[in-house]
Amino acid sequence: MPRFKSIISRIVILHVVAVAVTSILMSLALSWLLNYATNNIHNQAMKKQAIALAEHLEIQPDGKLKLSLTPDLQGLYSQPYGRYSYAVIDSQNRVVFSSLKDRVPLFPRDAKSGDVEFLQRNRGDATVSGASVKRVVGGQTVWVQAGEDLDNRDVLTDDIVAEFFRSVGWIILPILFILLVIDIAIFRRALKPLRQASQIAETIGPLRADIRLPTKEIPREVRPLVLAVNQALDRLEEGFRVQRDFTADAAHELRTPLSILRTRMETLEDQQVGKALLNDIEGMTRIINQLLDIAELDSFVIDPHEEADLRMVCTEVLEFLAPLALAQGKEVALVGTANSVLVRGNAEMLNRAIRNLAENAIRHTSPGSTVEFVVEENGTVSVLDDGPGISDEERDFIFQRFWRRDRGMAGSTGLGLPIVQRIAELHTATITLTNRKPRGACFSIKFARLSA
Amino acid sequence: MSNGWPMRLLIVEDNVELAGLLAKGLKAAGYEADILSTIDEANTVLRTTFYAALILDLGLPDGDGLGLLREIRHRNIPMPVLVLTARGGLQDRVHGLRSGADDYLVKPFALEELIARLEAQLRRPGHLLGGVLRIANLEFDTGNRQASINGQPQLLSARETAVLELLMRSKGRVVSKKQVEDHIFGHSNDISSNAVEVYVHRLRKQLAEMEAKVQVHTIRGVGYLLAENK
Ligand SMILES: Nc1ncnc2c1ncn2[C@@H]1O[C@H](COP(=O)(O)OP(=O)(O)O)[C@@H](O)[C@H]1O
Ligand SMILES: [Mg+2]
Numbered sequence: 102m103p104r105f106k107s108i109i110s111r112i113v114i115l116h117v118v119a120v121a122v123t124s125i126l127m128s129l130a131l132s133w134l135l136n137y138a139t140n141n142i143h144n145q146a147m148k149k150q151a152i153a154l155a156e157h158l159e160i161q162p163d164g165k166l167k168l169s170l171t172p173d174l175q176g177l178y179s180q181p182y183g184r185y186s187y188a189v190i191d192s193q194n195r196v197v198f199s200s201l202k203d204r205v206p207l208f209p210r211d212a213k214s215g216d217v218e219f220l221q222r223n224r225g226d227a228t229v230s231g232a233s234v235k236r237v238v239g240g241q242t243v244w245v246q247a248g249e250d251l252d253n254r255d256v257l258t259d260d261i262v263a264e265f266f267r268s269v270g271w272i273i274l275p276i277l278f279i280l281l282v283i284d285i286a287i288f289r290r291a292l293k294p295l296r297q298a299s300q301i302a303e304t305i306g307p308l309r310a311d312i313r314l315p316t317k318e319i320p321r322e323v324r325p326l327v328l329a330v331n332q333a334l335d336r337l338e339e340g341f342r343v344q345r346d347f348t349a350d351a352a353h354e355l356r357t358p359l360s361i362l363r364t365r366m367e368t369l370e371d372q373q374v375g376k377a378l379l380n381d382i383e384g385m386t387r388i389i390n391q392l393l394d395i396a397e398l399d400s401f402v403i404d405p406h407e408e409a410d411l412r413m414v415c416t417e418v419l420e421f422l423a424p425l426a427l428a429q430g431k432e433v434a435l436v437g438t439a440n441s442v443l444v445r446g447n448a449e450m451l452n453r454a455i456r457n458l459a460e461n462a463i464r465h466t467s468p469g470s471t472v473e474f475v476v477e478e479n480g481t482v483s484v485l486d487d488g489p490g491i492s493d494e495e496r497d498f499i500f501q502r503f504w505r506r507d508r509g510m511a512g513s514t515g516l517g518l519p520i521v522q523r524i525a526e527l528h529t530a531t532i533t534l535t536n537r538k539p540r541g542a543c544f545s546i547k548f549a550r551l552s553a
Numbered sequence: 554m555s556n557g558w559p560m561r562l563l564i565v566e567d568n569v570e571l572a573g574l575l576a577k578g579l580k581a582a583g584y585e586a587d588i589l590s591t592i593d594e595a596n597t598v599l600r601t602t603f604y605a606a607l608i609l610d611l612g613l614p615d616g617d618g619l620g621l622l623r624e625i626r627h628r629n630i631p632m633p634v635l636v637l638t639a640r641g642g643l644q645d646r647v648h649g650l651r652s653g654a655d656d657y658l659v660k661p662f663a664l665e666e667l668i669a670r671l672e673a674q675l676r677r678p679g680h681l682l683g684g685v686l687r688i689a690n691l692e693f694d695t696g697n698r699q700a701s702i703n704g705q706p707q708l709l710s711a712r713e714t715a716v717l718e719l720l721m722r723s724k725g726r727v728v729s730k731k732q733v734e735d736h737i738f739g740h741s742n743d744i745s746s747n748a749v750e751v752y753v754h755r756l757r758k759q760l761a762e763m764e765a766k767v768q769v770h771t772i773r774g775v776g777y778l779l780a781e782n783k
Contacts (some may be wrong), residue, residue, distance in 0.1 A: 349640060353612055356639040357568055360661035364574040388663055395643050419775045420727040424688040427770055427780060435774025
């Protein structure tokens with residue numbers, strides 16, 4: 102069975118096959134009917150001819166039979182014409198009269214036969230078909246046989262059949278074709294709700310797991326499929342919800358004991374012991390935060406109508422990071438447009454993405470350098486540093502979860518860039534990474550700009 | 554901190570251990586803290602008792618701390634509320650602040666940070682903590698608006714004093730250029746674009762002359778930050 106790409110092509114092909122099969126069957130049926138009809142006509146004609154011949158039979162005073170044919174009948178059975186023949190046979194199976202020179206019976210005689218019989222027999226190359234009529238003339242029983250050479254007749258019948266198809270074919274084929282076109286139109290119409298449902302289905306993603314396919318206009322035959330899809334979506338959404346709940350619970354369960362640990366350390370009498378442990382706690386806190394972020398992002402659903410001011414978000418990130426950067430002897434600066442840049446997206450997520458890029462930049466530069474944030478009117482935000490940059494080989498790895506160049510670096514999780522990437526993905530934003538001259542990296546994210 | 558009386562704070566936190574440790578830490582900083590662990594108790598107690606500030610955990614056994622926060626705002630209790638949350642998630646931050654919290658901290662936080670935020674709230678105009686702001690050898694008396702270095706009063710113009718006060722109130726945090734502008738000039742519109750820069754520049758120069766061990770950092774494109782010299 103061939104595979105079909107679309108229902109319409111399946112319909113067209115099956116329809117063409119059906120038309121072909123129907124045409125063949127119809128021809129066969131028609132030719133059978135025609136044959137049957139011509140046979141019938143032929144048999145009746147032969148019977149009439151035999152009866153006509155019998156009417157010209159008479160018994161003579163000497164008891165012998167006499168056949169006196171009119172000239173037109175003689176012409177009909179004349180040898181040169183060859184189409185019709187007759188024979189008269191008596192009860193002793195002798196041929197009394199015949200239009201044939203060799204004077205043989207046209208058909209074998211059967212004593213038990215009825216008054217009229219239709220028979221067929223091969224004579225040399227020819228096939229003779231005709232009727233045998235039983236008659237009693239002057240007390241003698243005779244069989245009058247009339248036959249027709251079928252080779253002659255067939256020519257005519259074939260002509261009729263061929264002619265029939267030529268004229269009827271012209272009518273039937275266009276009708277079948279029009280039927281095909283109408284069928285296609287009907288099916289396209291019937292499939293319209295499905296096409297609409299597909300368009301809606303296209304918008305379903307982790308971002309819009311709440312959308313369901315409409316069932317109202319859907320044909321009854323397809324409705325179970327649509328319902329099943331909707332139920333699958335319910336389960337999917339439930340899955341997302343379970344993960345979100347889990348992340349929220351995990352956050353609480355992890356952060357609260359960490360908080361106790363930290364506060365206990367800070368309220369210790371002996372501040373010296375606490376110092377080193379506090380560093381460990383900070384590293385651990387960072388790892389937990391990154392893990393919770395990535396887990397939350399895996400099941401995050403953003404409202405497609407949300408908008409954020411990219412410049413404002415950058416300002417918040419800088420305000421947050423500036424004290425930390427200054428404490429390490431590094432500077433941060435916001436350049437680019439001074440206007441607000443409205444983009445489609447969730448402000449907190451944008452904050453998280455930019456913060457991760459900025460933390461990386463600050464971490465990989467030496468004291469005295471400045472990390473620059475550039476916001477452009479077209480919805481692009483870039484973070485530029487003058488650190489070691491990203492080598493070509495590393496490009497393939499940096500966005501992989503848990504990859505980092507230096508595994509020993511405190512608080513390094515290898516989750517920062519995957520978080521950035523996931524956030525970009527959720528916003529259908531693109532990340533570009535370039536190396537700067539003479540050194541340094543530039544990470545850019547381009548978000549969808551909203552016309553203000 | 555204020556007139557010898559320890560200021561009373563209320564901690565609403567269901568984790569007894571953490572609440573106890575916070576109270577202990579706050580006591581060391583000169584505050585007296587009561588501990589409650591449910592919204593219900595807090596609602597009852599707040600009807601009869603006055604507290605200088607509330608430290609509110611969000612995940613409480615009988616509901617969301619935000620409910621209590623709304624109730625407090627509804628009753629017009631003029632008390633700063635500092636929200637603590639374990640849900641530092643992507644959807645939580647803005648949510649908490651919109652419901653009327655003055656500030657929030659995600660667990661785990663530094664005790665020092667908690668106290669700094671608390672004091673920033675208490676020092677806001679109309680709140681209880683007056684007195685003296687201090688960074689390194691620089692002091693600022695919010696009562697008579699007098700700056701001094703090593704106890705020696707210094708002479709500053711009104712505008713520079715205003716800038717200094719704002720920066721000292723927001724110690725360790727970035728103050729946006731717009732905030733400085735609004736603070737010195739009010740919300741008038743016709744201010745030359747570099748007026749703030751001029752005053753900050755003058756203040757910086759004078760702080761250096763006064764040998765203050767502090768630095769006004771410019772965060773280009775964002776604002777200013779006053780920090781101790783390293
Ligand atoms: N701006 C940068 N300059 C140089 N290397 C970087 C930069 N940003 C990221 N990297 C490299 O990519 C690795 C992965 O970064 P990231 O996913 O943010 O994890 P983490 O910062 O926790 O190590 C880092 O460990 C570092 O080796
Ligand atoms: Mg990172």
